[in-house]
Amino acid sequence: MAQDFRRIDVAAARDVMSRGETLVLDVRDPQSFARGHIEGAENASQDDMTYYLFETPKNKPVIVCCYHGNSSQSYARIFADMGFAEVYSLDGGYDAWAAAERA
Template sequence: MSDTPFEHLDIPTLKTWLDAGESLALVDIRDPMSFAQGHIPASRHLDNASVGALLDETSKDTPLVVVCYHGHSSQQAAAWLAGQGYARVYSLDGGFTDWAARHPTRVATAPA
């Protein structure tokens, strides 16, 4: 068993899951402006103000994928979410930056 309460997830695996319509929750912890300028479709912005709603609305059985800029900060957030009782928590290796570089046509923007 791993020493960390979450798992690392690579970009190709996330793409496969999304293409297959896997049931999961994508949470993006980057700053609001960066999220508005581009994010993985179906992801929701997560910050101190919105984390309560996530905890209330998301089943502990739902896999959570945490996205940040490069895959570093997401590890801390993933560990914290795992500590809240989520069974399957993932930190996206390479973060949004790597996702956008590999899949530029699969980036959504927030409405103005």
């Protein structure tokens, strides 16, 4: 049976990240990623997904981030369907993260 992913806010994402090794995938375009991203995040295109799906341990938490929290849900669904135990989509995307950093 496939796992499900959870939508989480910035505070919950920070909580997950504080527990240790978390894969944070930023699926925005490389130019947006270069302008700003979550510390430790990896910029991943659709072409990179196969690598992450097969090279990441299934018990490692995965947080997917996009611009506003919409596209990340599609990618999070793929990880959940592939049997990853702990998958999250960042609500509000990098926009929400950046706003929280400024607050």
